[in-house]
Amino acid sequence: MDIFSHSLLKTAVGRKVWSRLLGPRSLSKRTGTFREKESFGLVARPNYVYGMLRAADTAKFFGFSEVTACEFGVATGRGLTNMTEVAALIEQETGVRTRIVGFDTGAGLPALTGYKDHPELWSGGDFSMGDPEQLRQALKGKAELILGDINATVAPFVTTLTPRCPLGFVSIDVDIYSGTVAALRGLSGEHGLYLPAISFYLDDVGSYFSNEACGELAAVAEHNAANSIRPIFQDHSLPGRRSQPFEAWYKHMYVCHVLDHPYRNHPRDRGALSLDDHMAFMAALK
Numbered sequence: 001m002d003i004f005s006h007s008l009l010k011t012a013v014g015r016k017v018w019s020r021l022l023g024p025r026s027l028s029k030r031t032g033t034f035r036e037k038e039s040f041g042l043v044a045r046p047n048y049v050y051g052m053l054r055a056a057d058t059a060k061f062f063g064f065s066e067v068t069a070c071e072f073g074v075a076t077g078r079g080l081t082n083m084t085e086v087a088a089l090i091e092q093e094t095g096v097r098t099r100i101v102g103f104d105t106g107a108g109l110p111a112l113t114g115y116k117d118h119p120e121l122w123s124g125g126d127f128s129m130g131d132p133e134q135l136r137q138a139l140k141g142k143a144e145l146i147l148g149d150i151n152a153t154v155a156p157f158v159t160t161l162t163p164r165c166p167l168g169f170v171s172i173d174v175d176i177y178s179g180t181v182a183a184l185r186g187l188s189g190e191h192g193l194y195l196p197a198i199s200f201y202l203d204d205v206g207s208y209f210s211n212e213a214c215g216e217l218a219a220v221a222e223h224n225a226a227n228s229i230r231p232i233f234q235d236h237s238l239p240g241r242r243s244q245p246f247e248a249w250y251k252h253m254y255v256c257h258v259l260d261h262p263y264r265n266h267p268r269d270r271g272a273l274s275l276d277d278h279m280a281f282m283a284a285l286k
C-alpha cells in the first residue's frame with residue numbers, strides 16, 4: 001500500500017506528523033494540493049505557473065471566467081507546451097479558462113540592430129523553431145501560434161483580444177531589445193482588453209550583461225517613460241508569504257499596472273465588506 005494515500009495523512013494531525021518527519025516541501029511533493037505545490041515551486045516552470053495562476057486569480061477576483069496568456073519568443077515550443085499543461089491545472093483549480101498565444105518568427109532571432117540587442121550574446125538565426133507544423137500538431141489546438149516578426153503580428157493580435165477574455169499574463173522571452181519593444185506595443189489597446197494588473201515574466205534580465213540600457217530591461221524602461229499610465233514594475237508581492245523565500249525567478253516577475261482601467265479608478269459595485277470578508281476576498285491576491 002502507498003503510505004501517502006493512507007487516510008491518516010488526510011487528517012490535520014496526520015499531516016503535521018508527516019510534515020515533521022519529511023519536511024513540508026517533501027510532503028507537499030507527495031500529497032500536496034496544486035496551490036501547495038505551486039507555493040513550493042514543485043510544478044514545472046514555476047515562473048509560468050505563478051504568472052498564469054496570478055492571471056486566473058485576478059480574472060476571477062474581477063468576475064472574468066477567461067483570460068489570455070502570451071509567450072513572446074517560442075523557439076521549439078517547450079514553454080508554450082508547458083503553458084498548455086499548466087492551463088489545464090489552473091482551470092481545475094480556479095474554473096478560469098486560459099487562451100494561450102505564442103509569437104515567433106519561426107526562423108530564430110531576427111537580424112540584431114545594435115548594442116541594445118546584445119550582439120555580444122546573440123546572433124540572427126539563433127533558436128530556430130524547426131518545423132512549425134510539427135509544433136502546431138504537438139500543441140493539439142490548445143495554443144495559438146502566430147508566426148512572423150512581432151513588429152508585424154502584435155497589432156493584429158490586439159484586435160483579437162476581447163473584454164470577455166482580457167490579457168492577464170505575458171512572458172517575454174525574445175532575448176533582444178527590438179523584439180521586446182515590439183511585444184510591449186501589445187499593451188496599447190483599449191483598457192477593457194486587459195486585466196487591471198497583468199503578470200509579466202521577463203526572461204533575460206538576470207545575466208552579468210543585463211542592464212537598463214540594453215535588452216528587455218531597456219525596452220521596459222523606455223515603455224515606462226512613454227506610458228506612465230501603464231507602467232511595468234517588479235512584482236512587489238514576491239516572495240511575500242511564499243514557502244520558498246529565495247527563488248531566482250522571483251526577480252524576473254513584473255506587473256503591468258493598467259492605471260487607466262476603470263477598476264483602478266472607481267470602486268466596483270460589489271456591496272460593502274466587513275474586515276473578515278475583505279481578508280477572505282483579498283486572500284488570493286496576497
Ligand SMILES: C[S@@+](CC[C@H](N)C(=O)[O-])C[C@H]1O[C@@H](n2cnc3c(N)ncnc32)[C@H](O)[C@@H]1O
Pocket residue numbers: 071072073074075076077078079080103104105106107108109110126127128129148149150151173174175176178179182
Ligand atoms: C530563447 S528563444 C525562446 C525560448 C522559449 N520561450 C522556450 O521557453 O523554449 C527566443 C525566441 O524569440 C524569437 N524572437 C526574437 N525576436 C523576435 C521578433 N521580433 N519577432 C518574433 N520572434 C522573435 C526568436 O525567434 C527565438 O525563437
